[in-house]
Structures are given as structure tokens and as C-alpha cells.
Amino acid sequence: MHYIDGNTVYLEPETVSSPVRHALEMIYRDHEKVFGLKPSSERADNSRQSSLHHGETDGRIACIHVRYAADLDECPDRPEAYAVMLGEDRFLHIVGRDDLGLVYGLLHYSRVFLGVDPLWFWAELSPAKRDRIEIADVPYVSVPSAVAYRGWFVNDEVCLIGWKTEYPPTAEVWQPVFEALLRLGGNMVVPGTDLPRNGIHHRLALDMGLYVTHHHAEPLGAEMFLRAFPGKTASYKEHPALFERLWMEAIERQKDERIVWVLSFRGQGDRPFWENDPEFDTPAKRGELISTVIEKQYNMVKARVEQPVCCMALYGELAELYKEGYIRLPEEIIKIWADNGYGEMVSRRHGNLNLRIPALPGPHEGGKHGLYYHVTFHDLQASNHLTMFPSPVELIKQELNDAFKARAKDYLLVNSGNILPHLHALDFTAEMWRNGDADTQRHLAGFIKRMYGEEQPDIVKLYEDYAACTIPYGAHEDERAGEEFYHHPARQIIGHWLQGQTCTHEQLIWATGDISFAEQVRWFQHCAEQAIPGWEALQQRGRTAAQKLSDENSRRLYIQMLVQIELHLTGCRGLASICNAYVDYCSGAYPQAFIQAARAVRHYSQGLEALRTAESGKWEHFYRADWLTNISNTIYHASTLRSFLRMHGDSPDMFFWYKEYLMPETEKHIYLENTHRNPLPDDRLAELLGERLVELGVLDSGRLV
Structure with a gap:
């Protein structure tokens, strides 16, 4: 039987990108926690490789070789693919097709071999101390995730903002968020809501290998109009050049980055734009302006970014206008459908108006589709901001399954809030985006076993009965109070x-x-x-x-x-x-x-x-x-x-x-x-x-x- 121990050396690629460097640093930290020894690492070269396994005859793996996949490797030829295998040189090879492939391969090694839980930081789970770890579960070849673009919207993140004294939050706050997301197989993030642009959140997310996408109220990641031009009316009809200047600045700033571009047009402060522009008093007028703006934004991005990934959030009133046929969109844009904040794929409540219009693509609707889904929400009414999802997790499973069957699986953005109060739901949705399905009871039992080191039926029952205690304030399954x-x-x-x-x-x-x-x-x-x-x-x-x-x-x-x-x-x-x-x-x-x-x-x-x-x-x-x-x-x-x-x-x-x-x-x-x-x-x-x-x-x- 082969094994690794504290003296196992890590052989790095000749060129280490920023995402791979961050992942290696995670692994080195994990290695030290498990074995009690700081690991040795070397940059790849032939002479070093030949000496590493010299004299090793007892099954000890002298080297973890981290490298990009070669043509003869049994690693799928697709983005984010990776494989873990024992080579004839008795090295354990972690190979990836690209940066994220290597990142996921390293984190697979951390979870499967070193025993580090994906939520170790947030659940305060330390890996078991070991003298040596036997290597049996190889080779492993990755399978593609069920959802192509998948991640978190770190929204309403006031606890993360207030946790430390520095503002905007520093890497001390953001690094554990992005690490947990990567360990759960995510590849995309909206790193906070309306934070100062001098903060580290955007740059760190990119450096760790994540795609950055945007808040639906901040199309293209642009500055808010009234912040950039105080005193002017936030009307595209009156000031198209000023709006377009902000969009152009955002495109130029991010054109060389890993961006999933959000095209949108809502009003200032995440409200319908016609609240500040009453001339648009009919659905036809509103839909025509939105369609014009989206086409303009799309053409601006395409002119400066090669093969951009673009999407539009059909959130709130936008979903209603689109369903009624008032909004036209380019075929290539991923249409993002949103739940109502309480987990049901219907339009959200606006004050006292609750139309509950279905928010999924129709059976004959073409193009690409995705989801924006809340496991936590803030709406000044009955939402769960500091507490867990108030309905049974079976609701999440059913709604995501129905959405996937409706072909809305090109993109899944989960509102993650402040992370800590929502670990179970975030862990469950991650299994859904990886596998396309999940068994709620099996997942919960496994989650509790990970958290407490053994099966805990009493705690499983607490989680199962939690939703039965929440207040049902309406007639619908999702109308339960946070x-x-x-x-x-x-x-x-x-x-x-x-x-x-x-x-x-x-x-x-x-x-x-x-x-x-x-x-x-x-x-x-x-x-x-x-x-x-x-x-x-x-x-x-x-x-x-x-x-x-x-x-x-x-x-x-x-x-x-x-x-x-x-x-x-x-x-x-x-x-x-x-x-x-x-x-x-x-x-x-x-x-x-x-x-x-x-x-x-x-x-x-x-x-x-x-x-x-x-x-x-x-x-x-x-x-x-x-x-x-x-x-x-x-x-x-x-x-x-x-x-x-x-x-x-x-x-x-x-x-x-x-x-x-x-x-x-x-x-x-x-x-x-x-x-x-x-x-x-x-x-x-x-x-x-x-x-x-x-x-x-x-x-x-x-x-x-």
C-alpha cells in the first residue's frame, strides 16, 4: 500500500499562476495541520524529479507532482477538468487542464486524502492528526459539474462587514469565503454588495480563480449613476451618454478579467427605474427601453471582449415584463430566472402585491437559462437573514430539480448572505450544482456526521423539524417566516x-x-x-x-x-x-x-x-x-x-x-x-x-x- 506522510514533497508547476498559488498555499496549510510538519516544495525540473524517489522502497510516496495535463494523461479535454493518479515514477500526480482544473484537483486531494472538510473554516472543523495516510482511492478522473457557472452572491453581508474593524473588509474576511466556495466546487461569485471599489474583494476573487459577476442593480459592474453624477436625474432618456460612459469605464476596467457580464437596467437603489422616471408609465414603454439598453450594453461588451459570457437577471419586474413579451434579448445571453426570495420559482412580492408569476423558461423557449436562488433573504417583512432557510430543504431540491428540467442549468447563483448561519443550505445547493440532484435525507445525515464526527440522529431530527416550527403566514408552501x-x-x-x-x-x-x-x-x-x-x-x-x-x-x-x-x-x-x-x-x-x-x-x-x-x-x-x-x-x-x-x-x-x-x-x-x-x-x-x-x-x- 502506498502512503504519504509529513515528509512528502510537493513538486509545483514550472509556472505557478495566482489561482494555483492560492490553492497550493491552502494545501500546505492543510498538510501542516494534519502531519504537524511544514511541507517541502520544489519547482519542477528533471534533476529534482529523478532524485525525489531515489531509495523509496516501502511504498512511501515521495512526491505530490502538481502539473498541467499532457496529451497522454487520462484527463478530460475540457475546462476545469482534473485527474489524480499514481505514476510509474511512484509520484502522486495531480493534473489539470487549466488553472481551475489544478485548483479543483488540489482541493480534491485535500478533502479525500488529507481529510479537510470544505466548510472547515466556517464549521471550525480541524482535520485529524495523522502520521501517515494510505493512498488507495486512485486514479480519479473528474466529471463535469451539472451547472456550468455556479457560485454565491455574497449579499446583505453586514455581518461580514462588521466582523472586523477594517472597512471595506480585508482579505482576512474574504479569503475564507472564496476558499469555501472553491472547495464546494463553485467557480463564480458576486463579491459583496455596493462595496467601495478600493476594496480587495474583486481582485482577490479573481486571483483565487473565480469568475466575478455583478449585482443585477449594477449592470456590467458600473458605478451607480447618482453616485457618479450627483444632482442629475437618473434617466437614460435624458442622459444616455453619461450612462454609457459608466458602462464603458466598467468594461475597460474588467475586459481582461474572468467576468460573467451582467446586462441589466434597473433604477437606482435596486428599484424599478420608472419610479424615478414616470414618463415610462406602460409595460410597452418600459420593455422597449430595457430592450434598447440591453442591446446597447451587449454590443459594447462584444466590441471589447472576445467571446464574452453575458447574462441578464430577470428579477422582479423584469421577469414580469419578459413573460408578457415586452422585453427582447439577444439569443446568446443567458437569461437568469429568480425565485421570490423564499425559494419558490415565482415572481417576488412587492410590498402588498404578490402576483407569483412563474419564473422559469417555457417549454419552447430557446437559448441559455440559469437561476438566481435565495437560501437567505432580506425584505423588511418575513425573510431569514440571521437564521436558516425557513422551509424544508425538500423545497430547495424540488425547485432546483424543476428548474434544471426546464433547462435552466447553465448558471446558478445562490444568495449566500453572511455564510455562517446558512451552512447546511449552502452545502446542499453545492451538491445540486455539482451533481444535478441530491437526496435530502442522505445529505443531511452526511452533513451532520461531518460536523460532529459521528452519526447524531438527535441533531438530524432537529434540522428536520426546524421548518415545521417556523410560522406559516400564507397559503403557499414557501410562505414560512424567518x-x-x-x-x-x-x-x-x-x-x-x-x-x-x-x-x-x-x-x-x-x-x-x-x-x-x-x-x-x-x-x-x-x-x-x-x-x-x-x-x-x-x-x-x-x-x-x-x-x-x-x-x-x-x-x-x-x-x-x-x-x-x-x-x-x-x-x-x-x-x-x-x-x-x-x-x-x-x-x-x-x-x-x-x-x-x-x-x-x-x-x-x-x-x-x-x-x-x-x-x-x-x-x-x-x-x-x-x-x-x-x-x-x-x-x-x-x-x-x-x-x-x-x-x-x-x-x-x-x-x-x-x-x-x-x-x-x-x-x-x-x-x-x-x-x-x-x-x-x-x-x-x-x-x-x-x-x-x-x-x-x-x-x-x-x-x-
Whole structure:
């Protein structure tokens, strides 16, 4: 049996490109972690090769030879192909047809032989220490991935932005993102959203071998019009030359790079352009302008880039216009169809409008097609930004399978968000883009075994039951709530209430329908209270499972799963308390309403504390830039509400409720003001008041969620 050990030498290609250099550095780091020795490396030359295997007679492989494939190698003649084989020289050869072929070959060697998990950084999985590793699984010849262009849109990445103090984020943040993507077989990335152009994200992605593609709101990767030309109207009809100047600058800047060019025309700030240009008041006018702009962009790219890969995101309103026949596109452009943010391949919800138009190519539609798919989303309504995909993973499998059957498999861009909260879904979608299919149960069992070193049926069941606990807020399978459901609507309810509004809250109709504000509040109250028992049971099962694990695995379970359960449970409790406070307020039960608001503050604060607990070790400060779900903002709103309610009966001295409910009867008529006028803080007053009102039968203890 052949084997490698810490003394095995790595023979590098004569010329080492930037992507291969990055991959070699990953391998050298992996080698040292496994064997405890820094590896030796040499640049290829005949004399060195002849001496490396001299005297090796016990099966030890003296050299890992990394090289580009030759004509006689059994390596497929296609882009990204690689092979791993034992040669007659008793070298282990890793050969690739191109840079990415070598990168994938090296990462195959790392995973299969060195035992390094693709998600090692994000899951904090260290490879096992070894003295030697036997080599049996060779030769290996790669097969093409099911999807040609596949990768992540690192979008709404506020946690990555806030994790370290430097802005824009440095290589310390981006390198682990791109490495994980490559290890999962990805080859394409949108490296962040609207980051400063002096950041390293774009250059590092290219240097590591990835294709860079663009946000659909930033066609061709160009500067936003209003940022480049402040004070001017962002109208292509008024300023075509200025728009085209920005596009040309972007093309010239990237023409020699590995780019998947995104052609698009949306308005500033990722909105429909006609919101700033009301002249385009019909679908025909809008579609004609979009068609003209796309053709212009396409011709500009073709004039400066040989055989460019171009695509267009049919996102939101663009999909609707295209489906209705108002947009024409060149045949060569890959048409990118998008899900609605919740995993269903239908048009996304716009405010209260939810048309759910199917977003896949028709059976007779020609050309190339691809997908933009969300496993995480941010929409100020019910999305999952800090927590896992809220529907069963079977939904992802079904939607991607249906899309692939509809020939939308030339491109798959997965919205990866902040990576850390979404490891399972990202790992699953990567198997889909590699193989074209995946078994959800087998994948989950394998994923949990990788994370915890052995089969863990209790943890598998936690993941399987997670989606059953999320709030189903609509009639469709994908209409299940992420953690933003407990925060954005709660803040809207509080704001509407404290502004003295009693009419229907327009921004809540998407969830409740067009009913009175009081009924809207009761609808959210019912949703939250119905979900609490399920999350409580799941939390208890999670804690029980964690107690059976090692300290390391228990911490891993908390960071990957239990913190998310905490966010859901505390969010449900907080939202229910806000709604209960409103019901009590409307009936004039101000002390009870005050208690409920105080409990909302406590519940939401517990959610924030759960994030702080998860920020241990290298994750210190990971959630400090929680600007989107923004738990701190919800706490501020709930605290403001609590103070507002205390004004109703305890003002001006903040002493009346203490005297009325808490002061002993013997003291009420003889106390001196100079010894009894230090008001209790809101939290303490609410705690004592709640206990007393339950004793008096004024407050139902069952409503103190």
C-alpha cells in the first residue's frame, strides 16, 4: 500500500499562476495541520524529479507532482477538468487542464486524502492528526459539474462587514469565503454588495480563480449613476451618454478579467427605474427601453471582449415584463430566472402585491437559462437573514430539480448572505450544482456526521423539524417566516400605534390582508402565540442533545443551530408581548399593557444576548453589524413603548402604580414622601407589578409569554 506522510514533497508547476498559488498555499496549510510538519516544495525540473524517489522502497510516496495535463494523461479535454493518479515514477500526480482544473484537483486531494472538510473554516472543523495516510482511492478522473457557472452572491453581508474593524473588509474576511466556495466546487461569485471599489474583494476573487459577476442593480459592474453624477436625474432618456460612459469605464476596467457580464437596467437603489422616471408609465414603454439598453450594453461588451459570457437577471419586474413579451434579448445571453426570495420559482412580492408569476423558461423557449436562488433573504417583512432557510430543504431540491428540467442549468447563483448561519443550505445547493440532484435525507445525515464526527440522529431530527416550527403566514408552501417576521412588523406596529394611528397599516397588508389595525395586531398575536410551544420544545431537545456532546461539538451546535432557535423563540415571545400590550392598552388596562411591553423588551434582549453568546472565539463581533434584522432597533422600539405606557397612569411621579399595587396597606396612608419617592426602574416595576396582578387575578399568568 502506498502512503504519504509529513515528509512528502510537493513538486509545483514550472509556472505557478495566482489561482494555483492560492490553492497550493491552502494545501500546505492543510498538510501542516494534519502531519504537524511544514511541507517541502520544489519547482519542477528533471534533476529534482529523478532524485525525489531515489531509495523509496516501502511504498512511501515521495512526491505530490502538481502539473498541467499532457496529451497522454487520462484527463478530460475540457475546462476545469482534473485527474489524480499514481505514476510509474511512484509520484502522486495531480493534473489539470487549466488553472481551475489544478485548483479543483488540489482541493480534491485535500478533502479525500488529507481529510479537510470544505466548510472547515466556517464549521471550525480541524482535520485529524495523522502520521501517515494510505493512498488507495486512485486514479480519479473528474466529471463535469451539472451547472456550468455556479457560485454565491455574497449579499446583505453586514455581518461580514462588521466582523472586523477594517472597512471595506480585508482579505482576512474574504479569503475564507472564496476558499469555501472553491472547495464546494463553485467557480463564480458576486463579491459583496455596493462595496467601495478600493476594496480587495474583486481582485482577490479573481486571483483565487473565480469568475466575478455583478449585482443585477449594477449592470456590467458600473458605478451607480447618482453616485457618479450627483444632482442629475437618473434617466437614460435624458442622459444616455453619461450612462454609457459608466458602462464603458466598467468594461475597460474588467475586459481582461474572468467576468460573467451582467446586462441589466434597473433604477437606482435596486428599484424599478420608472419610479424615478414616470414618463415610462406602460409595460410597452418600459420593455422597449430595457430592450434598447440591453442591446446597447451587449454590443459594447462584444466590441471589447472576445467571446464574452453575458447574462441578464430577470428579477422582479423584469421577469414580469419578459413573460408578457415586452422585453427582447439577444439569443446568446443567458437569461437568469429568480425565485421570490423564499425559494419558490415565482415572481417576488412587492410590498402588498404578490402576483407569483412563474419564473422559469417555457417549454419552447430557446437559448441559455440559469437561476438566481435565495437560501437567505432580506425584505423588511418575513425573510431569514440571521437564521436558516425557513422551509424544508425538500423545497430547495424540488425547485432546483424543476428548474434544471426546464433547462435552466447553465448558471446558478445562490444568495449566500453572511455564510455562517446558512451552512447546511449552502452545502446542499453545492451538491445540486455539482451533481444535478441530491437526496435530502442522505445529505443531511452526511452533513451532520461531518460536523460532529459521528452519526447524531438527535441533531438530524432537529434540522428536520426546524421548518415545521417556523410560522406559516400564507397559503403557499414557501410562505414560512424567518426571524425578520418578529422584528420589522413589530416595529411597524409600535410606530403606527404611538403615532396615534388606528387605521389599517398599509405595510402589513401583505401578511394580514386588508383588515383593521386592531385585527392586524390580533393576527400577528395569534401567529406568534401558536408558534411558541413548538420552538420551546425544539429548544429543549436542542439543549438535551448539546449535553450529550463534547464541549467543542456542543459549542458548534449552539453556533450553527441553537442560536437560531433562540432567535425564533425570543422573537415569537417578543412579538406576542407587543400585541398583548396593544390589546390591553385598547381596553384601558394600562398596568397590564406596561408589563407586556416590558416583557417584550426582555424577550428581544434575550435574543440579542443569544447572538453575543454565539460570538465566541474567532466569531467575536460577528453579529455586531446586525443592521438588517436589527434586534437592537426592536429593543429600542419596545423600550419606547414601555415608557409610553408608563405615562398612562404612573405619571408624573412614576410612583402611583407602586403605591396602588405594591405598597403594603399599612404604609399607604402614613408614608412620608421624602422616603418613598425613588421610582423603580421600568424592568423592576414590571416584574413586581406582574407578580402582584397575577396574585390579584387581574392579570392572567398564561398571557405572560
